[in-house]
Amino acid sequence: MKLIVAIIRPEKLNDVLEALFRAEVRGLTISAAQGHGGETEQVETYRGMTVKMELAPKVRLDIGVSDHFVEPTVQAILEAARTGQVGDGKIFVLPVERVYRIRTGERDEAAVTPVA
């Protein structure tokens, strides 16, 4: 079991969700995030004040998968989230100690296997 954490561009979220759906990855959590990964800063002007936006809006996906699902998931995100510009984001693959499905109490592999 792995936890895949992906930080992506908000405007690529729909493409990524579609790619994950095609790869049959069904369980995921998304959240709004802010981050900075070396992309060019956006400059904004409010009356006499000019500011540089150091943090850009990002979307974070948390996906718990069984081992054989790691590669397809990572590939789907890599392809769908890429624009080639700095700021496309990161994918982290983390080991997971245990997983429980709250509804049934199932654990580990059974807990991350989609309900048929």
Add this chain to the structure above:
Amino acid sequence: MSDGAIAWMLISTALVLLMTPALGFFYGGLVRSKNVLNTLMMSFGALPIVGLAWALIGYSLAFAPGLPVIGDLSFALLRGVDVAAQGQIPHVLFMSFQATFAIITAALISGALVERMRFGPYLVFLALWAVLIYAPIAHWVWGGGWLAKLGALDFAGGTVVHVNAGVAAAVGALVLGQRRDYGRQAILPHHIPFTLLGAALLWLGWFGFNAGSALAANESAALAFTNTMLAPMATALVWMLLDLVRTGKVTAVGVATAIVVGLVAITPAAGFVAPLSAIALGALAAFPSYFALVWRARTRLDDSLDVCAAHGVGGLTGAILTGVFAQESWNGITDGLLFGNPMQVVIQAVAVLAVAAYTAVGTFVILRAIAAVTALRVPDLAERLGLDVSEHGEQAYTSGEGAILLLPTARPAESGVRVEPKVKQVGGSA
């Protein structure tokens, strides 16, 4: 009296009253989300405080006969303010119309005081300022006082309202001091759509403000109405170009600001200049306010929402240009510099200087007097948490998550929202 005049002035009075809540939204969009309710309340609070102070005593000091510098108390407590004719409208309506001006003028100052002033002392300041500063100045120009006799032109309040409030705002910002984050952090507007909506409602209300200042439904009102439409358009266009040259983009906050600056500038001139002159006046008025605003942001003067750059400088420009563009063939009263009467510019300048000097000293004295009795500013922790919670015990934008219902008998003070010593223990994590 005429039915037409009464009908138009009833509508105008309601339109000008709407400008104060509109100002609240204009200002509210420009502050941070933790202070938006307090900023709105600084405008909404002016409605009861200044409105009643005006009815009880301010109106008399402004419009009762008396000395050249101030009216007497013959209209105090609305004595003798009845439905008999005052010009073409009933006296009570004239009093109501003028009340709406006092309210918006006092509320304008709040833009320089936001995000740090205690609400109670602010309301006391409003009441004192409306009675001691606004009412005498209104008397000078509109109540038959010395500036009226001198021949100063101020159709709807460029000097009485805007120079007055603009200078008072700068003094207020100086006395109050900077916000703790000013110059240290980027303080961004939290809801620019509010600001645009506020500017739109201000423009709508300003038709009552300027065209209503004809105090009749006549040619003068029609001219003022037209000029109130055209001048801000010219200001907005020039402002867009200035923004484009300086930053490469036309900003929304800039357009909202430009509309207000254009309205301010045409206010003293509205019924005195030709429509083409109004366009020129509006276009010219963009420059001083634009650069004052850019320059102010680099200084240590935390006139937070640039009341002085928009209203003080805009009012000054408008008052002087009124003396330049006034045209007797349009107003039936007098010509300005361009039409052979250079003295009018001098008279206009005298009026601006007199008003600026009186309001600067008076505002300073009132604020220091209040400060001698109680603190003007919220404590540092309250400023960090935001004045919505510290002053009003409310939040503007809340999801309700994490809110636990207390028993009906529990007092609000026990909920821990009060920013008094009790909460200081958790202050480190704020």
